[in-house]
Amino acid sequence: MVNYEQYIGKLKSHAIDPLDEKLLGKINGRVMERKYQKLAAGGLVLIMLVSGIYYFQKMPFSANQGLNVAEYVFQAKIADNSVISEYVFAN
Amino acid sequence: MPNLVFENVYAECKDKVWALVSRYVYPHSEREDLMQEVFLAVHKALEGFRGEAELSTWVYKIAVNTSLNYVKKKNRYQWVLNMFTNFASPGHEEVEMREDLADFKPLQQLNPQQRMILILADVEDRQIGEIAELLKMPVGTVKSNLSRAREIIKKEVMKIG
Helix, strand or coil, rough: CCCCHHHHHHHHHCCCCCCCCCCCHHHHHHHHHHHHHHHHHHHHHHHHHHHHHHHHHCCCCHHHHHHHHHHHHHHHHHHHHHHHHHHHHCC | CCCCCHHHHHHHHHHHHHHHHHHHCCHHHHHHHHHHHHHHHHHHHHCCCCCCCHHHHHHHHHHCCCCCCCHHHHHHHHHHHHHCCCCCCCCCHHHHHHHCCHHHHHHCCHHHHHHHHHHHHHCCCCCCHHHHHHCCCCHHHHHHHHHHHHHHHHHHHHCCC
């Protein structure tokens, strides 16, 4: 019958498989893969950013004009409400 | 900061890490996979190595923590894998486990943390304080985990006979 100490002794003396000589090559391959993945992701973000800016400039209105339009619509709504409330209070 | 070349670090530490990995996970393909994960983590962290600890200790610390995370992550998805493998015939890895690595079977009854502590303390003969530092946990927790792990292994060994 094997006791605990004998079992641990067996584990200690258990032969360890030889290490694959090509493992360093595989690790280096994965390091390069990760590097290229990061580069590719960075490149994609850059392309999206540049094309986004390019198409934004090509749009028929600028950002400022867009804000002006929003402000105009907002003021128009306030004006409408005041007209409605004036009408409600008068009647 | 010391100027370290990854290939040299690998050459210096590979045997120690391989011994740990081989005692911690069992199918050969998983050992290789874990070994790669450990050295990928070392490669990533190498720039931050300030030389405060000995290089081999620093790499060993990474190896211990990567191994723990590897097994925990694997166990997390094990039930999904089991669901699929139950329908299939036993694969190559299972056959390899049965024939070659029967000595390690009782260790599989331990949780990842207990298994690591038992290997470090009883198989690699490391001090409790050192294990606590490697695993970043209190000495008391290491001691209680080790005692529980020993109890489980004693029972398992008795079953084998």
